[in-house]
Amino acid sequence: MTLPVLLADAGRLIGVVLLGLQVWLLFVLLARLAPGYSRRPPIAPRRTPRTDTTVTVMVTTLNEANRVGPCLDGLMQQEAPLLEVLVVDSRSTDGTRELVEAAARKDPRIRLVTDDPLPPGWVGKVWALESGLREAKGDWVLGIDADTVPAPGLVGAVIDAVEQDRYDVASFSPQFRDQTAAERFVQPAMLTTLVYRCGAAGATQPPPDRVLANGQCFIARRDLLLANGGYSCARTSWCDDVTLARHLAANGARVGFLDGSQIIQVRSYASLGEMWREWGRSFDLKDATPMWRRWLDVALVWAVQGLPLPTLLVLGALLATGTIALTNAPHAMLWRALLLVNGSALLIRLFMLWALRGSYAERGISFWCSWLADLAAAWRLTLSTARRPKAWRGRSFESLPA
Structure with missing residues (x-):
C-alpha cells in the first residue's frame, strides 16, 4: 500500500471520527442555546425609589x-x-x-x-x-x-x-x-x-x-x-x-x-x-464542575467553536486542488456532511456574535472579527482546565487544597 493511499485512508478516518463527534456535540449545543430564544430582555434601571425592602x-x-x-x-x-x-x-x-x-x-x-x-x-x-x-x-x-x-x-x-x-x-x-x-x-x-x-x-x-x-x-x-x-x-x-x-x-x-x-x-x-x-x-x-464534565465541555468547545473554521478551510483547499470531490466520487457523502455540519456550526457562531453585541459598549471591526479568535479561546479553556492557579491579584494561594 502506497503512502498516498495510507494518507487518504487516515484522512477519511479522521473525517469520520470528527463528524461523529461534531454531530453529537452540535445537538448538545443546540439544546443549551434553545432556551435563549425566549430569554428575558436586559434589565432596565429603576427610575423611582422603593421602600418595602432593604x-x-x-x-x-x-x-x-x-x-x-x-x-x-x-x-x-x-x-x-x-x-x-x-x-x-x-x-x-x-x-x-x-x-x-x-x-x-x-x-x-x-x-x-x-x-x-x-x-x-x-x-x-x-x-x-x-x-x-x-x-x-x-x-x-x-x-x-x-x-x-x-x-x-x-x-x-x-x-x-x-x-x-x-x-x-x-x-x-x-x-x-x-x-x-x-x-x-x-x-x-x-x-x-x-x-x-x-x-x-x-x-x-x-x-x-x-x-x-x-x-x-x-x-x-x-x-x-x-x-x-x-x-x-x-x-x-x-x-x-x-x-x-x-x-x-x-x-x-x-x-x-x-x-x-x-x-x-x-x-x-x-x-x-x-x-x-x-x-x-x-x-x-x-x-x-466535576473534572469529567469540564473536559467534556472542552471537547464541545473545540468541536463546535474552535475547529469548524479550520475544517472548512482544509476542505476548501482539498476541493480546490481536486484531492476530494463532492459528486461522483468515493466518500463524497462524508465530505458533504463535514461541510454541512461545520458550516452550520460557523453560522451558529456568527449568530452568537450578533446576540452578544449588547454586552460591549464599544465594538468595532475587532469585535465583529472575534470569531477568528475561536482557536485561541479553545486553547485558553484547555490550559485553564489542565492547570490549577496558585496566585491572584498579588496573593499566593499555594496551600489551597485542590
Missing part, C-alpha cells in the same frame, strides 16, 4: 485605588432600597482606604470595614465577602466588584428582577467597556465558550450543576446565605460566584442569571495579557 451592597477591595472611584460614584447615586454600602478592605496600601473614607464623608451610607487576617484555606475575596456578611443589615446582600460602574437605579432594578421571577439568588451579566481592540478580538470568543457551556443569560433556569453566575453583580437573600453557611462553601474556589450559586441551587434556592448590560458596566483588565491571565484563571469553572 439592600446591603458589599464591595471587596485590595489595592483598588485606580478602579474603585467610578464604582463608589455609581453607588452614591442609588436610591432606596439601598440601606448601606460596606467596602470590605483587606488592608490596601495604595490609597484605596482614603478614597473610601472620602466617599463616606459625602454619603453616610458608605462604611469602610477591615476584614480580619486571611485564615488558612480561604481565597481572599471570599473571606472579605464572608466578613461583610457578618456586618450586613439589609434584607438582601448585593455583591458589587470594585471595577464595575453601577448605573443609577441599579439596586432597585435588581430587586424588581428577582421579585418578578421569584428568585432567591440572582446575578447579572455586565456590559464591557473601554477595552482595547486586542481585547475586543479575543474576549468575545472566550465569553462565547461560557454561553456554549452554560446557556444564555436571561433564559430559563438550568439544572443546578449548569447554573452560571457573575460575582460582579450578585444578589441573595441575607437569611438564605446565613442559613447555608454564608460564603464558606466557596472558600477555596477560584470561581466563587458559580460555586456559591450552584450550592444554593442544589439546596433548593431559585437562582437566576440575567442580562444586566443596561445596569452595570465593567472594565476588569488593563490589557489583553492581563485578561488572558486573570480571566483564564477561573473561566473553566473548575471548582464548581
Whole structure:
C-alpha cells in the first residue's frame, strides 16, 4: 500500500471520527442555546425609589485605588432600597482606604470595614465577602466588584428582577467597556465558550450543576446565605460566584442569571495579557464542575467553536486542488456532511456574535472579527482546565487544597 493511499485512508478516518463527534456535540449545543430564544430582555434601571425592602451592597477591595472611584460614584447615586454600602478592605496600601473614607464623608451610607487576617484555606475575596456578611443589615446582600460602574437605579432594578421571577439568588451579566481592540478580538470568543457551556443569560433556569453566575453583580437573600453557611462553601474556589450559586441551587434556592448590560458596566483588565491571565484563571469553572464534565465541555468547545473554521478551510483547499470531490466520487457523502455540519456550526457562531453585541459598549471591526479568535479561546479553556492557579491579584494561594 502506497503512502498516498495510507494518507487518504487516515484522512477519511479522521473525517469520520470528527463528524461523529461534531454531530453529537452540535445537538448538545443546540439544546443549551434553545432556551435563549425566549430569554428575558436586559434589565432596565429603576427610575423611582422603593421602600418595602432593604439592600446591603458589599464591595471587596485590595489595592483598588485606580478602579474603585467610578464604582463608589455609581453607588452614591442609588436610591432606596439601598440601606448601606460596606467596602470590605483587606488592608490596601495604595490609597484605596482614603478614597473610601472620602466617599463616606459625602454619603453616610458608605462604611469602610477591615476584614480580619486571611485564615488558612480561604481565597481572599471570599473571606472579605464572608466578613461583610457578618456586618450586613439589609434584607438582601448585593455583591458589587470594585471595577464595575453601577448605573443609577441599579439596586432597585435588581430587586424588581428577582421579585418578578421569584428568585432567591440572582446575578447579572455586565456590559464591557473601554477595552482595547486586542481585547475586543479575543474576549468575545472566550465569553462565547461560557454561553456554549452554560446557556444564555436571561433564559430559563438550568439544572443546578449548569447554573452560571457573575460575582460582579450578585444578589441573595441575607437569611438564605446565613442559613447555608454564608460564603464558606466557596472558600477555596477560584470561581466563587458559580460555586456559591450552584450550592444554593442544589439546596433548593431559585437562582437566576440575567442580562444586566443596561445596569452595570465593567472594565476588569488593563490589557489583553492581563485578561488572558486573570480571566483564564477561573473561566473553566473548575471548582464548581466535576473534572469529567469540564473536559467534556472542552471537547464541545473545540468541536463546535474552535475547529469548524479550520475544517472548512482544509476542505476548501482539498476541493480546490481536486484531492476530494463532492459528486461522483468515493466518500463524497462524508465530505458533504463535514461541510454541512461545520458550516452550520460557523453560522451558529456568527449568530452568537450578533446576540452578544449588547454586552460591549464599544465594538468595532475587532469585535465583529472575534470569531477568528475561536482557536485561541479553545486553547485558553484547555490550559485553564489542565492547570490549577496558585496566585491572584498579588496573593499566593499555594496551600489551597485542590
